[in-house]
Amino acid sequence: MKRYILTVSYDGTDYCGWQVQPNGKTVQEVLNDAVFKAFGERAVVKASGRTDAGVHARAQVCQVDLNADIAGEKLADALNARLPDDISVLNSTAVPDTVDIQSIAKAKTYRYYLYFCQRKKPLLERYSTWIKGEPDIEKMREAAEILCGEHDFKAYCASGSQVKTTVRKIFSLKVEEQPVPPDCKVVYIEAYGNGFLYNMVRTIAGTILWYSQGKLTKEDLYETLKGNRNKVGKTMPAKGLVLYSVGYGAKVEYDGYDD
Amino acid sequence: MKRYILTVSYDGTDYCGWQVQPNGKTVQEVLNDAVFKAFGERAVVKASGRTDAGVHARAQVCQVDLNADIAGEKLADALNARLPDDISVLNSTAVPDTVDIQSIAKAKTYRYYLYFCQRKKPLLERYSTWIKGEPDIEKMREAAEILCGEHDFKAYCASGSQVKTTVRKIFSLKVEEQPVPPDCKVVYIEAYGNGFLYNMVRTIAGTILWYSQGKLTKEDLYETLKGNRNKVGKTMPAKGLVLYSVGYGAKVEYDGYDD
Numbered sequence: 001m002k003r004y005i006l007t008v009s010y011d012g013t014d015y016c017g018w019q020v021q022p023n024g025k026t027v028q029e030v031l032n033d034a035v036f037k038a039f040g041e042r043a044v045v046k047a048s049g050r051t052d053a054g055v056h057a058r059a060q061v062c063q064v065d066l067n068a069d070i071a072g073e074k075l076a077d078a079l080n081a082r083l084p085d086d087i088s089v090l091n092s093t094a095v096p097d098t099v100d101i102q103s104i105a106k107a108k109t110y111r112y113y114l115y116f117c118q119r120k121k122p123l124l125e126r127y128s129t130w131i132k133g134e135p136d137i138e139k140m141r142e143a144a145e146i147l148c149g150e151h152d153f154k155a156y157c158a159s160g161s162q163v164k165t166t167v168r169k170i171f172s173l174k175v176e177e178q179p180v181p182p183d184c185k186v187v188y189i190e191a192y193g194n195g196f197l198y199n200m201v202r203t204i205a206g207t208i209l210w211y212s213q214g215k216l217t218k219e220d221l222y223e224t225l226k227g228n229r230n231k232v233g234k235t236m237p238a239k240g241l242v243l244y245s246v247g248y249g250a251k252v253e254y255d256g257y258d259d
Numbered sequence: 260m261k262r263y264i265l266t267v268s269y270d271g272t273d274y275c276g277w278q279v280q281p282n283g284k285t286v287q288e289v290l291n292d293a294v295f296k297a298f299g300e301r302a303v304v305k306a307s308g309r310t311d312a313g314v315h316a317r318a319q320v321c322q323v324d325l326n327a328d329i330a331g332e333k334l335a336d337a338l339n340a341r342l343p344d345d346i347s348v349l350n351s352t353a354v355p356d357t358v359d360i361q362s363i364a365k366a367k368t369y370r371y372y373l374y375f376c377q378r379k380k381p382l383l384e385r386y387s388t389w390i391k392g393e394p395d396i397e398k399m400r401e402a403a404e405i406l407c408g409e410h411d412f413k414a415y416c417a418s419g420s421q422v423k424t425t426v427r428k429i430f431s432l433k434v435e436e437q438p439v440p441p442d443c444k445v446v447y448i449e450a451y452g453n454g455f456l457y458n459m460v461r462t463i464a465g466t467i468l469w470y471s472q473g474k475l476t477k478e479d480l481y482e483t484l485k486g487n488r489n490k491v492g493k494t495m496p497a498k499g500l501v502l503y504s505v506g507y508g509a510k511v512e513y514d515g516y517d518d
Binding site: 009011056076077080085087089090091119120121122123125126 | 268269270315317335336339344345346347348349350378379380381382384385386501
C-alpha cells in the first residue's frame with residue numbers, strides 16, 4: 001500500500017460539496033469513482049477539509065492509499081482521464097504513509113469574490129457575487145482589521161455545527177481589488193487562517209460588506225467577536241467562495257501553483 | 260412606437276445561440292419573453308448579428324421597438340427583473356426609429372480564449388479552451404499577421420452557410436497574454452473586423468494555434484487565403500469565444516464599457 005497526495009481543483013457549482021452523502025453528487029464521490037475506474041480499488045480520497053455545496057477549490061489537498069503501485073507523478077493523469085471537466089488533479093506525489101494531510105494542514109486560504117457595478121454581468125456571475133454600487137475598499141479594510149486575529153468566531157458559524165471549539169486564528173484578512181474595466185470592480189476578501197468554521201468565511205465576507213455599506217458599526221463588529229450572532233452580516237452565496245490553497249508550513253507546498 | 264438600443268451580455272453555455280429556433284432555448288427567445296412579461300407586448304429583439312450555440316457575449320448590441328413609453332435608461336432594469344442570471348441588459352437608450360443596428364454596425368470584436376498548462380484547470384474551463392503545453396506567442400503572432408487584412412475567408416467558413424460574399428476585412432488580429440499564475444498562461448486572440456463568417460473566428464483561432472505548434476506552415480496559411488479548406492486548423496470549441504464589442508464608428512459606443 002502506498003500513500004499519495006493529490007492537489008485537486010474543482011468548480012463546485014454542480015456538486016453538493018466535498019463529502020460523500022446520500023443525496024446528490026459530491027466531489028469526493030466522483031474522485032473515489034475515478035480511482036475505482038483506474039485501478040479497480042474501492043479507496044477513499046480524503047481532503048484536508050470539506051468544502052460546502054457550490055464552493056470551488058483552486059487547490060484542495062487530498063490523500064489516498066492505493067495498492068496499485070504507480071509512480072507518484074503519474075497518478076494525476078491516470079485519474080484525470082476518468083474525471084469530468086469540472087474536477088482536475090493538478091499534481092500528485094507519493095509520500096510516506098506516516099503523512100496525514102488532515103493533521104499536518106497548518107493553514108488554509110480562502111477567497112471570497114464580489115463584483116460591484118450598476119448591473120449584473122453574466123460573465124462574472126459564476127464565480128462572484130454581484131453588489132450594486134461602488135465598493136468602499138477603505139471601509140472594508142477597517143472591518144477586516146477588526147476581525148483579523150484569534151477570536152471566538154461562534155457568531156460566524158452556522159448554528160447546529162458540532163466542533164470542539166469555535167476559536168480560530170485568522171493570520172491575515174485582506175481586501176484586494178482586481179484590475180478590470182472601469183465600469184465594474186472585482187474585489188476579493190482573502191482569509192488566511194489556521195482553520196475556518198462552517199460558513200465562517202461567507203459570513204465574514206457579508207459582515208465586511210455590510211460594515212462598508214454602513215449597515216453595521218464598529219461596535220457591532222466587536223459585539224460579534226463576543227458571540228452576538230445578531231450583529232453579523234449576511235452569509236454570502238457559496239458561488240463566490242474558493243478554497244485558494246492549503247498550507248503545510250514554509251517548505252512543504254503541494255498546491256500546484258507557484259504564486 | 261419607440262425604438263430602443265440595448266447592450267446585452269450573456270453566458271452562452273446553456274443556449275442554442277442567439278436566434279430563435281424550434282429546438283432549444285435561445286438568447287433571443289428569453290429576451291423576447293422578458294419584453295412580454297414586462298410590457299405585455301410580443302416584440303422581437305434584434306441583435307447586431309447572431310452568435311452560435313455556446314458562444315458568449317460581453318457586449319452584444321440589440322434593438323427593439325415598443326409601444327410602451329418607457330424612458331430609455333429605465334428599460335434595462337425593467338427587463339433585468341425578468342431575466343435569468345446568465346443574460347443581462349447592461350444599458351439601454353431610446354433612439355430615433357431611423358436607426359437600424361444591423362445596417363450601422365461597422366465592426367465587431369471577438370476574443371478567443373485559450374489557456375496553456377500541464378493539466379486542465381476547472382476554474383478556467385467555462386470560458387476558455389485548455390491546450391497542453393507552452394504557448395509560442397511569437398509564432399501565434401506570425402500567423403495572425405498573415406491572416407489579418409482583407410481576404411476571401413471561404414476556407415474559414417463552415418460549409419453550407421449562405422452568404423453573398425466570403426470576403427471580409429480583419430482590421431486587427433492580436434494575440435495577447437493575460438497575467439495569471441506562472442504555471443498557467445491565458446492567451447486570447449482578438450479579432451476586430453468588419454464582419455465574420457460562420458465559425459470564422461473559431462477556425463482562425465485553431466489555425467493560429469496549429470501554426471504555432473508546427474502543424475501548419477506559412478505556405479499552408481497562404482493556401483487557406485486562396486480558399487484551400489484542407490489547410491485550416493481545427494474549429495475551436497464555442498465556449499472560448501466571446502463577442503467582445505460591436506462598433507458603430509468612433510463617436511457612437513453602445514457597449515456599456517469604457518475600456
